Amino acid sequence: xxxxxxxxEDEPQIARxxxxxxxxxxxxxxxxENGEEALKAIKAxxxxxxxxxxxxxxxxxxxxxxxxxxxENLKSIPVVMLTARAQEKDVVKGIDMGAEDYxxxxxxxxxxxxxxxxxxxxxx
Amino acid sequence: MKNKSxxxxxxxxxxxxxxxxxxxxxxxxxxxxxxxxxxxxxLTERMLGASPNESWMRAVIMSIIIIFAVYAQIGITRxxxxxxxxxxxxxDMNQRVRELECLYGISGLVEKRHIPLxxxxxxxxxxxxxxxxxxxxxxxxxxxxxxxxxxxxxRETAWKQAVDIVVHDEQIGxxxxxxxxxxxxxxxxxxxxxERSLIGAIAKQLAGVIDHxxxxxxxxxxxxxxxxxxENANAPIFGIDKKGLINxxxxxxxxxxxxxxxxxxxxxxxxxxxNQDHRESVKKVLAMALKGEDTANYELTLFTNEGLRVIILLxxxxxxxxxxxxxxxxxxxxxxxxxxxIEQMKSDFVxxxxxxxxxxxxxxxxxxxxxxxxxxxxxxxxxxxxLEIISQNTRRLEALINDVLDVEKIESGRMTMKREKVDLSRxxxxxxxxxxxxxxxxxxxxxxxxxxxxMNVLGDSDRLSQVLSNLLSNAIKYTKEGRVKxxxxxxxxxxxxxxxxxxxxxxPEDMKIVFSRFFRAEDSYVRKTTGSGLGLSIAKATxxxxxxxxxxxxxxxxxxxxxxxxxxxxxxxxxxQ
Numbered sequence: 001x002x003x004x005x006x007x008x009e010d011e012p013q014i015a016r017x018x019x020x021x022x023x024x025x026x027x028x029x030x031x032x033e034n035g036e037e038a039l040k041a042i043k044a045x046x047x048x049x050x051x052x053x054x055x056x057x058x059x060x061x062x063x064x065x066x067x068x069x070x071x072e073n074l075k076s077i078p079v080v081m082l083t084a085r086a087q088e089k090d091v092v093k094g095i096d097m098g099a100e101d102y103x104x105x106x107x108x109x110x111x112x113x114x115x116x117x118x119x120x121x122x123x124x
Numbered sequence: 125m126k127n128k129s130x131x132x133x134x135x136x137x138x139x140x141x142x143x144x145x146x147x148x149x150x151x152x153x154x155x156x157x158x159x160x161x162x163x164x165x166x167l168t169e170r171m172l173g174a175s176p177n178e179s180w181m182r183a184v185i186m187s188i189i190i191i192f193a194v195y196a197q198i199g200i201t202r203x204x205x206x207x208x209x210x211x212x213x214x215x216d217m218n219q220r221v222r223e224l225e226c227l228y229g230i231s232g233l234v235e236k237r238h239i240p241l242x243x244x245x246x247x248x249x250x251x252x253x254x255x256x257x258x259x260x261x262x263x264x265x266x267x268x269x270x271x272x273x274x275x276x277x278x279r280e281t282a283w284k285q286a287v288d289i290v291v292h293d294e295q296i297g298x299x300x301x302x303x304x305x306x307x308x309x310x311x312x313x314x315x316x317x318x319e320r321s322l323i324g325a326i327a328k329q330l331a332g333v334i335d336h337x338x339x340x341x342x343x344x345x346x347x348x349x350x351x352x353x354x355e356n357a358n359a360p361i362f363g364i365d366k367k368g369l370i371n372x373x374x375x376x377x378x379x380x381x382x383x384x385x386x387x388x389x390x391x392x393x394x395x396x397x398x399n400q401d402h403r404e405s406v407k408k409v410l411a412m413a414l415k416g417e418d419t420a421n422y423e424l425t426l427f428t429n430e431g432l433r434v435i436i437l438l439x440x441x442x443x444x445x446x447x448x449x450x451x452x453x454x455x456x457x458x459x460x461x462x463x464x465x466i467e468q469m470k471s472d473f474v475x476x477x478x479x480x481x482x483x484x485x486x487x488x489x490x491x492x493x494x495x496x497x498x499x500x501x502x503x504x505x506x507x508x509x510x511l512e513i514i515s516q517n518t519r520r521l522e523a524l525i526n527d528v529l530d531v532e533k534i535e536s537g538r539m540t541m542k543r544e545k546v547d548l549s550r551x552x553x554x555x556x557x558x559x560x561x562x563x564x565x566x567x568x569x570x571x572x573x574x575x576x577x578x579m580n581v582l583g584d585s586d587r588l589s590q591v592l593s594n595l596l597s598n599a600i601k602y603t604k605e606g607r608v609k610x611x612x613x614x615x616x617x618x619x620x621x622x623x624x625x626x627x628x629x630x631x632p633e634d635m636k637i638v639f640s641r642f643f644r645a646e647d648s649y650v651r652k653t654t655g656s657g658l659g660l661s662i663a664k665a666t667x668x669x670x671x672x673x674x675x676x677x678x679x680x681x682x683x684x685x686x687x688x689x690x691x692x693x694x695x696x697x698x699x700x701q
Contacts, residue, residue, distance in 0.1 A: 011486075037158060084483075106486035
């Protein structure tokens, strides 16, 4: 059984890129294009890692993060934030709110994979 | 009074003759009485009793009558002299009183404020004429610069007194007094000695009045000018007293706030016009100004009568009375509401644009690297080369976006800097590691000379790393052959890091603008190199935010040396956000 990752990202092309890289490595990836959908999927799937974009429609990354950390069942799941470098302050905010790590866009797919691996170890 | 004294004189002149007349009359009467009335003895004997010598007795009585008359005459003459002296004294006194009244009247004219000088001088000439001993024939004239003030009767005659009116050693006019008719000379000439000194005193008094009034008029004029300037200044100007009550509110303030002067005068500024969120802060600024501490560039947030938000860049300064006591605060502002809006729009735009640019960039770079990494199968040498060009250019574009964002942050004052203990020598080490490949790729030597480690400064390690990277990257970029050397030293209270190259160098003109935005050296070689032209301006702003300095030494064709100087970390400063 491979390790499960929920990816919350509103840009389909970027989501596809991440999904491709992680799936190729052997992880199981569930992609959701807004915060609310992602939160539903997290509650249903109980993933091993969450990749969370900050600027998203319907519900933004912070709100998802806040709700996750309030939920006793979900608060231990590591979260990696995806941010644009424009929001430097936001990185600090994310880490303060309990995010495990962050990746700034644009990123190298290999670097993203390395960070995921650092947290999750081998995919399966 | 005059008639009475004349009568006295005539009686006293005849008194002695009256005495002698009486004595003779007595002799005749005695002789007649003795001859015809009394047969025994004489009148004298009857009055005084028997006496041995009739003739002697008569002589004694006659003498008594004459002595009495003489004595009476002497007494009267003396009284007449005293009266004469008294009369003269009274006259003199009256004269002095009139002179004093004149001087007093003139000085009194000054007391009446808001009376123009012209009116004062018109009244003064009348007062002057009245003070002379023959007021009915006295006329006076004051000539002040090219103006003339005179009594109705004024006519220039031969019996004239004139004196200069002098203010601050400068003759500004003349005072003249003339008699319209000739009068007997007293003292020397037609005028009394006192009158000659009086005219001098009056001229001095007038000089004082004129000076006072002219200064007063000047002050009024200046005050009016200032009031006009304040009222019509194209900047909001308002004042409060010590209690915070509004006492000044110019046109521009009315225009900006929508509140009329009548509406706000006497009202509590912080309480009535500042909303709760800003009230305490405004009170603090006003309290500081009331203590004599000026506040510059305070952003005052007000709400207009229509509830619109207005931001005023305010300079508050204390207002003092002539004794230098603080009596209030005067605020001079600048309406920066529009500017703030535009600044916000600009930074919003930059943030949005860079975010929007980042999304496609992420895709381009990500997919290019995915292919380069071999994730989608084998690629040919040319495919790899071209994909690398795509990748390189996305990185360049990313750097440009980051630089533009940094510049925007510097300009809007939103560039956040951490304040923590940073070891510069470690930053130098890591930068050298990063740039070694780039330098060697160009066949350049990258030398490092760090004598002291650690070399602590207070600041933001990412930002300082960005500065040193920029300097190293520039040095390598602009050097065709030779070496690039980075040196770190402690110089007194400062840490110094210098990056030296054997590259193109700069002309003195270029050195002046090297830290300005979008500076790019004018050289065909440089044209081929990449960069936003923002790096050095960001570096300068960053170092200045660290209370440091960045300098350049260079000669065209002989390389450049950039030196960053930062104050060394002192333990007691501590670290913190």
